[in-house]
Amino acid sequence: xxxxxxxxxxxxxxxxxxxxxxxxxxxxxxxxxxxxxxxxxxxxxxxxxxxxxxxxxxxxxxxxxxxxxxxxxxxxxxxxxxxxxxxxxxxxxxxxxxxxxxxxxxxxxxxx
Amino acid sequence: xxxxxxxxxxxxxxxxxxxxxxxxxxxxxxxxxxxxxxxxxxxxxxxxxxxxxxxxxxxxxxxxxxxxxxxxxxxxxxxxxxxxxxxxxxxxxxxxxxxxxxxxxxxxxx
Numbered sequence: 001x002x003x004x005x006x007x008x009x010x011x012x013x014x015x016x017x018x019x020x021x022x023x024x025x026x027x028x029x030x031x032x033x034x035x036x037x038x039x040x041x042x043x044x045x046x047x048x049x050x051x052x053x054x055x056x057x058x059x060x061x062x063x064x065x066x067x068x069x070x071x072x073x074x075x076x077x078x079x080x081x082x083x084x085x086x087x088x089x090x091x092x093x094x095x096x097x098x099x100x101x102x103x104x105x106x107x108x109x110x111x112x
Numbered sequence: 113x114x115x116x117x118x119x120x121x122x123x124x125x126x127x128x129x130x131x132x133x134x135x136x137x138x139x140x141x142x143x144x145x146x147x148x149x150x151x152x153x154x155x156x157x158x159x160x161x162x163x164x165x166x167x168x169x170x171x172x173x174x175x176x177x178x179x180x181x182x183x184x185x186x187x188x189x190x191x192x193x194x195x196x197x198x199x200x201x202x203x204x205x206x207x208x209x210x211x212x213x214x215x216x217x218x219x220x221x222x
Contacts, residue, residue, distance in 0.1 A: 099161070103157070106154065
């Protein structure tokens with residue numbers, strides 16, 4: 001069966017510090033991978049998605065970047081965090097041609 | 113562009129009450145439609161789905177019917193339980209992209 005992991009689960013970082021969030025999927029090959037951000041009490045904002053290794057589509061201009069160094073690994077990064085980067089970060093995968101998307105447990109990021 | 117609109121919350125119901133959460137969509141082509149549920153501090157879980165017009169998705173007593181003529185996918189449950197308290201998201205899939213509603217918070221009181 002397929003599983004998706006995210007770490008860390010929680011993170012508190014000072015403004016201006018770097019960020020690296022990792023997401024890995026097990027039990028499937030060549031998935032589509034997604035990063036979303038959910039601000040407190042709000043809906044989901046798609047940040048990046050990837051259909052293959054090294055292929056990244058950015059949906060929202062910001063100080064975040066994403067990379068996919070391996071088929072089942074998706075990394076979200078920042079060189080300098082802003083207060084507005086605080087939120088709940090969710091990674092998700094989809095196995096084409098199936099339509100449903102499956103989410104990881106999320107990372108709670110607080111920037112102080 | 114494609115989008116999803118769902119009813120604003122929060123919704124508060126007594127246990128065993130009937131639940132409806134409205135969802136309408138705008139899309140070119142024929143998207144797949146989904147309902148997801150999010151419990152506090154957790155990721156989203158797929159609740160049910162429908163892939164074509166007139167399909168009915170169902171799971172755990174929840175149902176939703178894909179209505180192409182009204183571009184709707186309303187979530188219903190006949191008798192809610194305290195354990196159904198969560199945030200519910202309507203979503204559509206078009207190609208590689210997914211579009212989510214803003215979420216509806218449901219609280220069920222004993």
